[in-house]
Amino acid sequence: MEALFQQVLAWVAAHPTWANLILFLAALAESLAIVGIIVPGVLIMLAAGALIAAGALDLRHAWIAATLGAIIGDGLSYGLGRLLKDRVRDLWPFARHPESLARGERFFARYGTKSVVFGRFVGPIRAVVPLIAGMMGMGARPFLVANVLSAIAWAPAYLLPGIVFGASLTLAAEAATRLVILALILIALLWLAGWATRRLFALLSPHASSWVSHLLRWADLHPSMGKVARALADPAHPDAATLAGLAGLLILAAFLFGLTISITLIGPATLIVNQAVLNLGLSLHSPPADTLMVGLNRLGDPLVLLVLVAVVFLYLRWRRHRRHANYWLAAAGFALVAAPALGWLLQIPRPVAGLIELTRWSFPGSQVLGATLVYGFLAIAVARGLTPAWRWTPYVLAALIVTAVALARLYFGAEWLSDVVGSIALGLAWVAVLGLAFRRHSRFDQRWPGLVGVATLALTVGFTARTLTNHGDDLARYSPAPEPVAIAASAWRDGGWRELPHQRVDLWQHNRHPLDIQYAGPPDELAERLAPLGWHSAEPLTWRNAVRLLSPTLPLTELPVIPHIHDGHHEVLVLAKDEPGNGRRLVLRLWPTRYRLDGQAPIRVGNVTTQHKEVLVGFVALPITDDDSLPAEHRLSAELQELAETGAPLPILILPPPSGDGTPQPR
Missing domain, CATH: 1.20.144 (Vanadium-containing Chloroperoxidase; domain 1)
Structure with a gap:
């Protein structure tokens, strides 16, 4: 499904004119009387909103295309109503289902010109109100004003849910x-x-009243079995x-x-x-x-x-x-x-x-x-x-x-x-x-x-x-904690590390960011040892700092790190190292596991990834993890070697890439 979505994004990005034309036709068809009942225009509008959030469609162009389609569609319906008058009642589906037309007539009689504005946002009568306006002899000028103003408001109202959904998918891919x-x-x-x-x-x-009456009559006919029924139904x-x-x-x-x-x-x-x-x-x-x-x-x-x-x-x-x-x-x-x-x-x-x-x-x-x-x-x-x-x-x-x-x-x-x-x-x-x-x-x-x-x-x-x-x-x-599994230090280094998870456990397992770090020491000690090399505690995303995501001009270094989830848990340690020269930053994450080194020290798994800033719809900035992040052995090997030369060795393993061979070298 993800691959299909990526293909759609690529096609829309390569053919924006065709995509906006499809959106225009969908809005037009969704606004046409009779046709609008069949065409799933709302779903197409939601899909367009998701594509806008993904950056494949331009918001302004999509807004214009949808607005023009809605104006022309309602205009054609209005013209059809003025042309046919009462003969509209003979058209399908109104001939077989006159209640739908009657409902629209009552709505128009109650609100008059305002019904053209209100009706555009009311699903069951949306496609028939312009038709009824023409059939009832509404003036062309007031209809045109109401039609244009309501279409300008309608387009973003129907695109916005799709934009929110698309942005949530982007956020989901980054977080959970x-x-x-x-x-x-x-x-x-x-x-x-x-x-x-x-x-x-x-x-x-x-x-209900009819059933109670039947129950009482049945009780009169069956005196023995009817006692229960009469007890319930007889006051x-x-x-x-x-x-x-x-x-x-x-x-x-x-x-x-x-x-x-x-x-x-x-x-x-x-x-x-x-x-x-x-x-x-x-x-x-x-x-x-x-x-x-x-x-x-x-x-x-x-x-x-x-x-x-x-x-x-x-x-x-x-x-x-x-x-x-x-x-x-x-x-x-x-x-x-x-x-x-x-x-x-x-x-x-x-x-x-x-x-x-x-x-x-x-x-x-x-x-x-x-x-x-x-x-x-x-x-x-x-x-x-x-x-x-x-x-x-x-x-x-x-x-x-x-x-x-x-x-x-x-x-x-x-x-x-x-x-x-x-x-x-x-x-x-x-x-x-x-x-x-x-x-x-x-x-x-x-x-x-x-x-x-x-x-x-x-x-x-x-x-x-x-x-x-x-x-x-x-x-x-x-959320009961799983039973801990003890593993000896020697066994862990000699191949026991293979028992620990090597991929993040999530519903979409992209296999892009393998868990190639295993650490059996205190997280604070690792943070302290890496601090002289430029690593610092990353500020996680919270309700208090989430407002920064609405500031697209902020640099990546000032955006909070969105927490990642592995096996239902957030990280126990998140460190960041800024790379201002290329607009990226490195992020080191460690998650808990149920494994204990020598039955005592918890073993954490993690990885090192790179992030870049991505702006959605012009006003939402998200720190997005790159798909092609280098393995941890390329990011940390030299730094860990430097730490080993200046202090006590750390209980950490840097695992080889999934496609490589050999055994991990303790650092």
Whole structure:
């Protein structure tokens, strides 16, 4: 994929006129009525933005090409509308789908001339608003003004996401591809969860009353089996005993289901999809990602949920909603019963050994189950007080939080994918049972802002307190150190060095920067010994100095060094040596390993690379590592030899290039 991207960059750089022509045609087609529904113009605009970030396209020329295409496309649509008038309704696809045209007409009737400006940024009606403007007899002059002004703003608005994405790819290649991929996965899955929840709500909500009526009629026809149904759907029927019985039956059903799956498949570890998701999650680890995912995981932390449940319960009792408070406790308390009971019965081990959790078992996941129960029932309670147009909002927010917790559990390998899905299903089933009974039996006032405010405050306080007191412990708990491997000093020098990694472990293994340094001494000692030879501690990129990257006039020596990640860890030592004569600088990096020299001194691996400054889109300066950096033996051999003559030898090996032969010479 990378090779294909490089080929595209080379072609665009060699044929910028053709590339801008393609961009012009894409913007034109995307703006045309009917054609714009089919042509993926937005995707082409995003791709053009990525090419701009890579330096293959000029921003000004691309902006002009996209703007002209959008102006002409909307102009042609406007002219078609003025020509055909009401005969537009007979065209495909409006003849078969008149609602799309009707939606655009309502939009135009509401906003008038401004609809041409607003409509350009609204996806579903973008391609039909100019057509409707012509059909409705809008004047040519006001349309032209609105068309030109909106196109000038539209082009950079659609190019900018691609520019940001392209710049992130460049940054990812320099720092950590896995962090960018994780961010894309999170955004995509959270968006999918929110979209699916809203669509499901829109699909089910119109039929809820009808289904309850059918349930009551069925209960009348089946007196014995209908007791459960009537307890849920009949407001006049007491339901406490029935709900308790349903909880027991639900636990038993989950146990039988889990037992059957475990026996049939000999455990979840045999599922290919489980192993694939586990491997993907573990391969995406990096220090920034660990911090982010620990935060998402904390949304389902038992102590955070306990604070939320307790505060909301006290608020409901204070407001004298005793029945509602009891339902709230029933929702949250189910996790206290189901998680240990089913865990003890099924005893499905966690994917990653060594994680310290409340229970040893993967199913049901106490945090995923607890989050589903607490946030799910809270959404039901809040939604009741909202107008129908906004009733989907709390369900979407709950789905986003539960999905975030689930993704964090998968990232850390705390549960199998099948167990996460099962925990969510178990929680949703109980929330659905309680929610139906609550909606039918409990009278709750419409003053939902108080409940939302109290719940938000409780969640914020619990989350913040847990972060301030346990963040470091949580990071250590979910990133257990691997078992150390001891190696004798003589064995290490005589060939044991081959056991250590020779390439950076990342999702894109370019094999460009081999790990050709192995060092078994204190990092500070190496820095001190190299300081007289021009090496100095490099300033790493942080949130505080990141603003320097927005100063393209700064020399390379003043730009911070972007940290590199190897096997999920940042460097333990980063040294730099400036070469102002050729606009380059040398960077020496060392990463930790699990190997210990004589069982005590840690062995670090590293390399020496060269960097140059690269300016993206005229305002972002990045220190980029050269692909053709010389091996460390060419960079450090003479300097290490000089150190050996002036002081004690260092416990360091400089390895030969991958294509060479021979053994490394200790320096």
